Amino acid sequence: MFDDRTRRAEAQIGIGLRAPHVDELSATRPALDFLEVHAENYMDFGPAFTRLMYIRRDFMLSLHGVGLSLGSAEGLDRDHLGRFRDLIDRVQPFLVSEHLSWSVVDGAYLNDLLPLPYTEESLAIVTRNVAAAQDGLGRSLLVENPSRYLRFRDSRIPEAEFLAELVRRTGCGILCDVNNLYVNAHNVGEDPILYLETLPADAIGEIHLAGHARCDIDERTLLIDDHGAAICDEVWTLFGAALNRFGAVPSLIERDKNLPALADLVAEASIARSIHVLAA
Amino acid sequence: MSSLLEIQRDFRRAILAGDTTALAAFIEVEGIAAAERIEIHRNNARMSLSAALAETFPVVCRLVDARFFAFAAHEFICGLPPDTPCVAGYGARFADFLADFPPCRELVYLADVARLEWVLQRAGAAADGTPLDPASLGGLAAADAERLTFRFQPSFGYLCSPWPIIEIWRANQSEVTARAPVNLESGGALLEVRRRDGVVEFRELAPATFAFRAALDGGTALGDAIEAVAGVEGEFDVNAECAALFIEGAIAGFNLVGSA
Structure with a gap:
């Protein structure tokens, strides 16, 4: 299912690459197996792309897309798919991932990972789009479980079953974000352990770890997946449970807001590695 | 029409026009009103796009002050949302928007400063x-x-x-x-x-x-x-x-x- 099993075995623990850390990463080469970047940040093929190709000499790379909009009823943006393909051809990432969500309608890009109702209609649309994306990109995709803040009344298919069926229909893999499982348990009552048991273990190609924020509304709290804090104990526990079920798949620390010193992220990566080796 | 397409168009109206009525009918309440839940997404989308514009147009932001800039950015985003996910390149039409934006009419140079910042941004990102x-x-x-x-x-x-x-x-x-x-x-x-x-x-x-x-x-x-x-x-x-x-x-x- 994956393009390069040998390289996958080498890539165990990584962090998201963010611009303020680029120079320090190149200079200090900390103990990380891979770096992940948001694909859309490099599609100008300008100076940021040049720096990425430089850093690629020291670290394996994975590309994480945020704009393919795999859940759009209107289908995929062919121009964007072409840019993504160009980037993949030049970067040669060991993993490429996207989200079980949508962001484009009537050509407008809404810049958030918006939720889908889990219906037969949505499944048919996402299946068609994932198949078209894999054809257009010339490789398999990992599809990530999204963070959720609402449930649609017509959602009849549990999300983990939806993903499992998507794997059966398209041959895609899954990126399991354990922080999203924790956030969703709180926000929409998803059972994270049942979720992990429902996902097809041999389709999991990567795990994401991140922190979140709390937002108080009407004396209730929603957890916001803002990648803006350290990883909490409960998410580390879920990470262990996920590794027990899926094996030692590549695992990534994501951080976007309140970006700490690189050393802090490397320290979190070390914690991840210590849990990871137990599952290897 | 596909019912998913209908929901996605309702979502667009909720995010860009603030009209959550149609979308809320599709959403479970579960302790927090549907409109509040939708607001999380609305906030994510608008704040991230507004931040992308502020990054490209820092001098315009300084000239009009950050609060007015946020207001102008909001109006621009609602009327002319991005048509590509590469949002660092969002804002090609922001200068034209400012030129026609009535509250900015007295700042006769503002649109041209925005044009300069746009050309500088593109020059910095170009291949x-x-x-x-x-x-x-x-x-x-x-x-x-x-x-x-x-x-x-x-x-x-x-x-x-x-x-x-x-x-x-x-x-x-x-x-x-x-x-x-x-x-x-x-x-x-x-x-x-x-x-x-x-x-x-x-x-x-x-x-x-x-x-x-x-x-x-x-x-x-x-x-x-x-x-x-x-x-x-x-x-x-x-x-x-x-x-x-x-x-x-x-x-x-x-x-x-x-x-x-």
Whole structure:
């Protein structure tokens, strides 16, 4: 299912690459197996792309897309798919991932990972789009479980079953974000352990770890997946449970807001590695 | 119509127009009102796009203050949302929007400052190109020269303004703490922007040189660009001007109008 099993075995623990850390990463080469970047940040093929190709000499790379909009009823943006393909051809990432969500309608890009109702209609649309994306990109995709803040009344298919069926229909893999499982348990009552048991273990190609924020509304709290804090104990526990079920798949620390010193992220990566080796 | 498409259009209305009524009917309440749950997504989308605009247009933001900028950005996002997920390149039409935005009418120079910031942003992000070797034009018949069109390096851009936008831009950099007043009658600008050795730079051009380069950059054929310069003040040596384009590495490619 994956393009390069040998390289996958080498890539165990990584962090998201963010611009303020680029120079320090190149200079200090900390103990990380891979770096992940948001694909859309490099599609100008300008100076940021040049720096990425430089850093690629020291670290394996994975590309994480945020704009393919795999859940759009209107289908995929062919121009964007072409840019993504160009980037993949030049970067040669060991993993490429996207989200079980949508962001484009009537050509407008809404810049958030918006939720889908889990219906037969949505499944048919996402299946068609994932198949078209894999054809257009010339490789398999990992599809990530999204963070959720609402449930649609017509959602009849549990999300983990939806993903499992998507794997059966398209041959895609899954990126399991354990922080999203924790956030969703709180926000929409998803059972994270049942979720992990429902996902097809041999389709999991990567795990994401991140922190979140709390937002108080009407004396209730929603957890916001803002990648803006350290990883909490409960998410580390879920990470262990996920590794027990899926094996030692590549695992990534994501951080976007309140970006700490690189050393802090490397320290979190070390914690991840210590849990990871137990599952290897 | 697909019911998913209907939900996605309702979501668009909720995010861009703040109308959550139709979408809320599809959502479970579960302790927190549907509108509050939708607001999380609305906030994510608008705040991230507003932040992308503020990053591209920091001087406009400083000129109008951050709160007014957020208001203008919100109006722009709602009316002209991005059409691509590469949001660092969002804002091509922001200057035109500001030019027509009634609350900004008294800031007559604001749209041109936004145009400058847009060209600077694009120059900073553009791909590196290989300068065209002038020898590649060697096979052309002299009679064909006037039909030549040139493709400029991606980082090059041209803009003109009747306002002193360079002085305004310089006076409103974040490191400038004491802003000296800029005399709006001090003259306009004819600018060329490019990236050289990783640094974005701009310079003022003589009127004829500006007219020539801006015409060529806009796809005008060489013969017509030379004609366009005829009415512009100042001396103009066509051969020297053409040579300068190649010496400065401005040209990435060429074509002949009317040929395949």
